[in-house]
Amino acid sequence: MRVPSGxxxxxxxxxxxxxxxxxxxxxSFAKTTLKVAVVIPEGSAWVKVLEEMVAEIRTRTQGELDxxxxxxxxxxxxxxxxxxMQANRLQAAGLSGVGLGIVLPEIRVLESPLLWSGxxxxxxxxxxxxxxxxxxxxxxxxxxxxxxxxxxxYLFSARDISRPEQFRSCKMWLWQGDRTAELFLxxxxxxxxxxxxxxxxxxxxxxxxxSFYAPPLAAVAFQWYVRVRYLLDLPITNATAALLMNKxxxxxxPADHQKILRSVARQYxxxxxxxxxxxxxxxxxxxxxxxxxxxxxxxxxxxxxEDNARKTYARSIPDPxxxxxxxxxxxxxxxxxxxxxxxxxxx
Numbered sequence: 001m002r003v004p005s006g007x008x009x010x011x012x013x014x015x016x017x018x019x020x021x022x023x024x025x026x027x028s029f030a031k032t033t034l035k036v037a038v039v040i041p042e043g044s045a046w047v048k049v050l051e052e053m054v055a056e057i058r059t060r061t062q063g064e065l066d067x068x069x070x071x072x073x074x075x076x077x078x079x080x081x082x083x084x085m086q087a088n089r090l091q092a093a094g095l096s097g098v099g100l101g102i103v104l105p106e107i108r109v110l111e112s113p114l115l116w117s118g119x120x121x122x123x124x125x126x127x128x129x130x131x132x133x134x135x136x137x138x139x140x141x142x143x144x145x146x147x148x149x150x151x152x153x154y155l156f157s158a159r160d161i162s163r164p165e166q167f168r169s170c171k172m173w174l175w176q177g178d179r180t181a182e183l184f185l186x187x188x189x190x191x192x193x194x195x196x197x198x199x200x201x202x203x204x205x206x207x208x209x210x211s212f213y214a215p216p217l218a219a220v221a222f223q224w225y226v227r228v229r230y231l232l233d234l235p236i237t238n239a240t241a242a243l244l245m246n247k248x249x250x251x252x253x254p255a256d257h258q259k260i261l262r263s264v265a266r267q268y269x270x271x272x273x274x275x276x277x278x279x280x281x282x283x284x285x286x287x288x289x290x291x292x293x294x295x296x297x298x299x300x301x302x303x304x305x306e307d308n309a310r311k312t313y314a315r316s317i318p319d320p321x322x323x324x325x326x327x328x329x330x331x332x333x334x335x336x337x338x339x340x341x342x343x344x345x346x347x
Contacts, residue, residue, distance in 0.1 A: 033066045037075035038094040045275040047071045053268040091249040097240035105320035108180045110240045113309040121336030122238045143245040146269025150239030151215030151280035155232040158210040162295040173212040188308045216283035
């Protein structure tokens with residue numbers, strides 16, 4: 001039976017329109033899955049907050065944007081993770097200051113020893129400098145989603161290191177690739193042994209090292225504390241961390257998804273900072289109940305560490321950070337100290 005040509009044309013047009021509609025619907029609901037890696041083990045605050053973040057992003061994008069989280073260092077160390085991000089095998093990662101410094105060496109200015117007077121100062125500099133560092137990461141091919149932190153870094157040792165000669169004679173672990181810590185410890189005359197994070201326990205067991213630096217939370221999480229007896233009650237710096245994303249992967253997302261991702265990630269990074277500070281306080285309490293002795297540095301050692309911190313600033317210019325950047329950050333640190341003193345005076 002021959003179909004009249006007018007009907008055939010109308011049916012063809014209808015099918016064509018239906019096809020366009022189906023294609024548009026398919027494009028509209030296409031799902032993008034991003035892979036994100038963190039060194040921190042599953043069950044930690046880092047991973048739990050990331051899971052909450054992913055759930056909110058999934059909901060706000062109607063399931064069009066999702067994540068797979070790879071915790072516990074299963075994707076390798078931070079150098080491995082960055083290589084995989086550049087190859088687009090991973091799209092995002094939670095990185096420490098050491099990992100961030102591989103991409104952007106000047107970011108390590110935020111971990112300059114003894115520069116920060118407390119949490120308020122750290123919050124102030126991250127807020128004021130966020131756009132500056134975000135723009136610098138963009139030039140390197142990465143998107144800064146938000147700052148987090150590891151917490152205040154203390155010195156742990158199997159021996160009492162509260163006096164200058166004791167401190168200089170310890171065998172200190174150096175995180176392999178941590179140029180900032182290396183410069184400070186070398187300036188202080190301390191012997192160091194570079195090891196990956198995964199090898200610290202072995203180093204402590206074999207006596208290759210007898211000391212390490214870390215936030216209390218890391219000392220507990222990695223079980224390093226069981227092989228030392230002392231903690232020097234002088235926070236050296238605040239360990240910077242951040243959530244970083246491959247720029248190309250970000251730009252491949254629809255504009256509305258980019259906006260949601262940036263906004264939600266920044267919000268959850270701030271939440272993670274608060275949780276990390278809480279967990280570090282709890283970890284410090286655990287260390288004390290487990291018999292770790294918290295020792296106060298002698299006045300002589302405190303002065304020596306402060307002098308070596310200032311020498312470290314000078315030796316860090318112009319590599320890894322320029323003079324102008326350090327002065328900008330230092331001005332914020334000084335302003336924060338003044339605000340803290342004023343607040344203390346009112347109380």
